Amino acid sequence: MGTQQLESVPEPKYWHLKTVLTEALDSEFSVGEILPNERDLAARFGVARATLRQALEQLELEGRLQRRRGVGTTVAPPRVGVAVGTEQHAWPGTVGDTWQAVDCVDLVPPTVVAEILESVHGERVHVVRRSRMSHSQPVAAELLYIPVGSVPALSGIDAPAGAARARAVLRELQRLELGGQDRSVELGSARADDAKELDRLPGAPVLVVTTRFFAEGRTAAVSLATYRADTCRLTFGDSGGVEIHHGPERRAS
Amino acid sequence: MGTQQLESVPEPKYWHLKTVLTEALDSEFSVGEILPNERDLAARFGVARATLRQALEQLELEGRLQRRRGVGTTVAPPRVGVAVGTEQHAWPGTVGDTWQAVDCVDLVPPTVVAEILESVHGERVHVVRRSRMSHSQPVAAELLYIPVGSVPALSGIDAPAGAARARAVLRELQRLELGGQDRSVELGSARADDAKELDRLPGAPVLVVTTRFFAEGRTAAVSLATYRADTCRLTFGDSGGVEIHHGPERRAS
DNA sequence: AAGTGGTCTAGACCACCGG
DNA sequence: CGGTGGTCTAGACCACTTC
Numbered sequence: 001m002g003t004q005q006l007e008s009v010p011e012p013k014y015w016h017l018k019t020v021l022t023e024a025l026d027s028e029f030s031v032g033e034i035l036p037n038e039r040d041l042a043a044r045f046g047v048a049r050a051t052l053r054q055a056l057e058q059l060e061l062e063g064r065l066q067r068r069r070g071v072g073t074t075v076a077p078p079r080v081g082v083a084v085g086t087e088q089h090a091w092p093g094t095v096g097d098t099w100q101a102v103d104c105v106d107l108v109p110p111t112v113v114a115e116i117l118e119s120v121h122g123e124r125v126h127v128v129r130r131s132r133m134s135h136s137q138p139v140a141a142e143l144l145y146i147p148v149g150s151v152p153a154l155s156g157i158d159a160p161a162g163a164a165r166a167r168a169v170l171r172e173l174q175r176l177e178l179g180g181q182d183r184s185v186e187l188g189s190a191r192a193d194d195a196k197e198l199d200r201l202p203g204a205p206v207l208v209v210t211t212r213f214f215a216e217g218r219t220a221a222v223s224l225a226t227y228r229a230d231t232c233r234l235t236f237g238d239s240g241g242v243e244i245h246h247g248p249e250r251r252a253s
Numbered sequence: 254m255g256t257q258q259l260e261s262v263p264e265p266k267y268w269h270l271k272t273v274l275t276e277a278l279d280s281e282f283s284v285g286e287i288l289p290n291e292r293d294l295a296a297r298f299g300v301a302r303a304t305l306r307q308a309l310e311q312l313e314l315e316g317r318l319q320r321r322r323g324v325g326t327t328v329a330p331p332r333v334g335v336a337v338g339t340e341q342h343a344w345p346g347t348v349g350d351t352w353q354a355v356d357c358v359d360l361v362p363p364t365v366v367a368e369i370l371e372s373v374h375g376e377r378v379h380v381v382r383r384s385r386m387s388h389s390q391p392v393a394a395e396l397l398y399i400p401v402g403s404v405p406a407l408s409g410i411d412a413p414a415g416a417a418r419a420r421a422v423l424r425e426l427q428r429l430e431l432g433g434q435d436r437s438v439e440l441g442s443a444r445a446d447d448a449k450e451l452d453r454l455p456g457a458p459v460l461v462v463t464t465r466f467f468a469e470g471r472t473a474a475v476s477l478a479t480y481r482a483d484t485c486r487l488t489f490g491d492s493g494g495v496e497i498h499h500g501p502e503r504r505a506s
Numbered sequence: 507a508a509g510t511g512g513t514c515t516a517g518a519c520c521a522c523c524g525g
Numbered sequence: 526c527g528g529t530g531g532t533c534t535a536g537a538c539c540a541c542t543t544c
């Protein structure tokens with residue numbers, strides 16, 4: 001009865017490659033193990049290096065692989081769950097939060113931020129840079145925008161720009177009564193400075209968490225936090241850190 | 254004093270290209286407008302087509318462009334905010350939720366899901382397929398896994414697999430008292446079937462939202478929802494649908 | 507049929523890391 | 526220094542949409 005359509009819808013080579021590699025990772029490799037280099041792998045599968053790289057890129061995006069220039073490609077550990085929404089109503093900097101203040105500068109915010117802040121045009125803000133670690137790896141970089149009007153006590157003070165000043169701003173912020181907050185998550189690509197802090201190349205995929213803090217009927221602060229999308233799973237909700245397993249986890253011997 | 258390092262750290266061409274294009278999109282293009290085709294654009298910028306495509310890919314990832322095979326590249330509208338965490342404690346299918354049940358089958362869940370469910374090995378589950386629209390565009394596809402033990406009243410019934418059965422399962426689920434829920438977000442790439450439903454190519458970047466529903470001291474259901482990462486911004490928290498603007502929004506004339 | 511984006515090739519050179 | 530992944534090229538063909 002006519003020809004069977006064995007390959008009437010031929011899937012792309014890189015897609016098939018990805019499937020094969022995924023299965024190999026599940027069955028034959030352990031976390032931390034080093035894969036053969038791209039040229040060898042491409043030759044072994046009989047494809048061009050660019051095609052192989054297309055498959056590797058997807059696997060890195062999915063958090064299965066980790067590639068570092070000059071070093072090689074290794075099997076990545078399962079994504080770490082980082083709590084984002086547990087502290088239901090808490091200002092940044094409150095005891096127990098996992099961020100570390102780096103420094104603080106004053107400037108006129110970029111228009112994108114100004115729109116979220118709904119601030120008057122040209123109003124200056126304190127910008128607190130913070131970073132977040134997990135398992136001694138950097139997982140997120142944050143810019144906290146706080147209109148100078150939100151922390152009036154600081155307007156006359158000129159503490160040295162730096163971590164000390166950052167902590168001073170956060171302390172002042174905590175004197176306000178937090179009226180509520182608002183969060184959104186979207187995909188983005190790392191700016192050059194964030195990439196450096198996250199130990200990735202510029203343009204690496206990141207999860208951008210935008211948080212608005214409300215107090216006294218207006219937006220008192222806005223946080224833009226970029227998380228490494230390859231290594232992080234953002235967790236929300238009641239049970240915070242409960243473990244969700246994804247696939248086999250084995251350690252290299 | 255010697256040579257200035259004007260280009261000692263030359264940024265990659267595609268990165269510079271992305272910057273130029275971003276500025277052009279902000280200032281000279283309107284939402285929905287069609288860009289020149291890739292071959293022309295590449296020629297205009299004096300780069301190979303592959304290099305140009307690297308820039309376009311990033312811009313599509315960031316939700317600035319939309320590319321469709323056989324059609325062309327258009328300027329994308331701002332991402333739509335889709336509420337994910339507003340209904341603090343509600344079973345799926347409750348009035349007011351934005352999902353539409355598609356069908357329902359019974360099967361033994363894949364190991365990944367079985368681990369999250371913490372179910373006995375080999376226990377069958379109802380799998381309810383649902384889809385979610387926004388602005389008459391598909392934005393998410395969901396698989397809801399419900400152990401048959403969670404809805405015992407259905408065990409003797411053999412309703413026809415389909416939307417009717419899906420609704421029956423959801424009705425039964427709502428008879429339980431919801432004890433809490435648990436959510437996580439991570440980056441993934443669309444499986445072939447999800448991609449089709451989301452009108453994307455396989456491997457397209459998606460935001461995977463994993464939700465566990467607890468009742469009677471155990472995991473009563475698990476939802477795996479995949480959202481289009483290019484068009485969606487997931488919103489959480491108190492004020493749900495409040496508008497966050499990102500960049501200029503102009504309409505094509 | 508013509509035009510679009512998607513896949514693939516076989517090369518080249520560069521930036522980075524380690525010994 | 527040699528080896529790794531990252532960038533880039535100039536082509537080719539394919540799958541898809543539209544006319």
